[in-house]
Amino acid sequence: MSFPWAAHYAPKHPLMRWLDERLPMPRLVYNAIGAGYPVPRNLNYFWNFGVLAGLALVIQIVTGVVLGMHYAANGGVAFDSVEKIMRDVNQGWFIRYAHANGASFFLAVVYIHIFRGLYYGSYKAPREMVWLIGVVIFLLMMATAFMGYVLPWGQMSFWGAQVITGFFSAIPVVGEPIRIWLLGGYAPDNDALNRFFSLHYLLPFVIAGCIILHIWALHIPGSNNPTGVDVKGPQDTVPFHPYYTAKDGFGVGVALLVFSLFLFFMPNALGHPDNYIPANPLSTPAHIVPEWYFLPFYAILKAFTGDFLWIPAKLWGVLAMFGSILLLFFLPWIDRSPVRSSNYRPLYKKFFWVLVVDVILLGYLGQAEPNWKTVLASQICAGYYFAHFLIILPIVSMIERPLPLPRSISESVLHGEDEESAPYGVADASHAGHGPAPQPAA
Template sequence: MSFAWAKPYEPKTALGQWVDERLPLPRLVYGAVGGGYPVPRNLNYAWNFGVLAGVFLMIQIITGIVLAMHYYASVDGAFASIEHIMRDVNAGWFLRYAHANGASFFFIVVYIHIFRGLFYGSYKAPRELVWMLGLVVYLLMMATAFMGYVLPWGQMSYWGAQVITGFFSAFPVVGEPLRVWLLGGFAPDQAAITRFFSLHYLLPFVIAGVVILKTWALHIPGSSNPTGVDVKTEKDTLPFHPFYTAKDGWFILLVLMAYVTVTFFMPNALGHADNYIEANPLATPAHIVPEWYFWPFYAILRAFTVDFIIPAKLWGVVAMFSSILLLFFLPWLDRSPVRSGHYRPLFKLFFWIFVADIVLLAICGVMPAEQPWVALSQIGTAYYFAHFLIILPIISKIETPLPLPSSISASVLHGEAEESAPYGLAKSQPANA
């Protein structure tokens, strides 16, 4: 996004000018997150979670690199190496707990970031590619988290790998060969732990690369805002630094305080006790559950119990993967010209019903595969797909949005009621998400 009123970068010292002429990295940073990047002036705290996600990604990479120095990727030594890290490595217990809980906080932040995008229409033009790159990051996170969960080689690690990789066997012809290729054998063993460790170490750097692409794509149309109205004048924006660096800074410290509190005082609250038992292929846990951030998708997987044309297991696997892939088509499923949910009363109602549905699926995902949880999973799964495939397209056609503010500055400085334009006038203007 280029604005005439954005201040150009000017080196203050002779050394700065010399570096800028030969390697304009300071100029690049200034244009990306400094005073040279104008940002809508009405961003609320929901916009802090994008930066927070980057902070937790860095925490995961740094703690992961140090942990990898002490980890032994072996069926015979993986579990013992975790105990070695916890007991013998200086501050090893802190690094291990910081990494494990950092993954959970990373997902918490990303989930809030995704729901913010859903509510404020951040997937709408011209930000479709920004949304899709964000979903790619999310998919890479899920793969990284799954492989990392296997590495401690506890009971839940082993049986989680057995169950998750078993999904692939549901596909006819190619499923079982694909599962064997992924594991390097017919069951999780040395080949599997070696492969998972290699990919778990590599994928965070791939995530960082996609985040850079996402940030680059975001800077072309510019940041979205809560009103869904495009930036029109200089009064609509503020320089990212110092206004939003200060706002992000204190909010990051607040969230890090919560993260450190969990890490120090309840480090195992988000984990599973069975993972402190060494993996035993001959002893199946009574109740196998994935990490909490997979619970809704696990409920969707288990919602299919009847063979209809194809086996129920295949229906479940297809539905689980489709529930995520469906989000890539969201810009074309929701055709409303208004982006922000604040001005879409019918959309807002169904958005919160959708949030409640996700919570229901998460609860069903952690419960045993028995009634009434299976029936509730089926209801939640049916509503999940109906929300995107039926409800959103209908709402976008029949809904009458509220009047949009005439500009961002009008909504911030003078009140939306005084300087608002009828929907018919604002409709012709592209709006920010």
């Protein structure tokens, strides 16, 4: 989308004019994050999490490069090299803890970013490509995080690699060759460490490239907003700088305070104590669990305990685990409601919060001791997760009566309209911002 009312870059200093004529980087930055990029004027603090994700990636790349200078990807010395980083490298403890907790920070920010997109309908037209690239970034992040968790070569690292890669063998025909290729053999060893270290080092730069595409795709239609109403004119927007650079700066300050709380006062709170025991292929931990950000998907995996239709339970679990993520690719076409924001979708909003609770419960069940109660609860929660996207969402899209939308973003801001004050009405295509909103019911 072009914004004819946006300010255009006109360098005044001779050096900047010379640079802009030969390499228009100043113009690119100005149009991407400066006054040349108009942004809806009603964005709330949930829109800070995109910038926070970028900050987390920078932290991970910088600390990861430094750690890579001292780490040895060899089964015999990998654990000792991590201990050396912690004890002998200058400020090594800080770099290692920043990297380990930075992974949790990154995933936590992205989870909030995803749920914000689900709540405000940021996956709907014309932003489908923004959403699809975002899901690709999420998959790359999960692969990178898993490989990074293996590198310390503690007990949970080794057995996590053994268990997770073992699920590939459930895939008929190609599964076992894929597992052997990933590990470089039949069990995690030196070859697996070398492969995982190489990919773990490479993938963050691939993620950075995808983020550039993500931002590029976002700048074509422009940012979504809490009302879901399209931008109508300059009265609906403000320049990204200084308004949202200041707002993002405040969000970054708060986020870094929370991050520092974990980094300096409880750096091991999100880790597993067994990972401070050197990997031992002859001693299986009593209870193998992944990092917290994998737990909801791990619970879905464990929910399948019986064979069905001649397909083994292990394969069903693997298909469900991957399917729970791949399902997000189809969300723009599953949800057919023309209204984007849940603020104007009272029925969908209720089911959205049920989904949030469901995912939190799956996270708890993913680390719980397996027994008939936790397995049954996992099956119920996993069933609801898929039912939400495949059954509930399409039905709600057809039967829901959304609230009338404001005529414009500026009207919503100036009049303070929200879902509490707006009466019920009938939704039509104009709710997507393609025409005038209906008048509120008397």
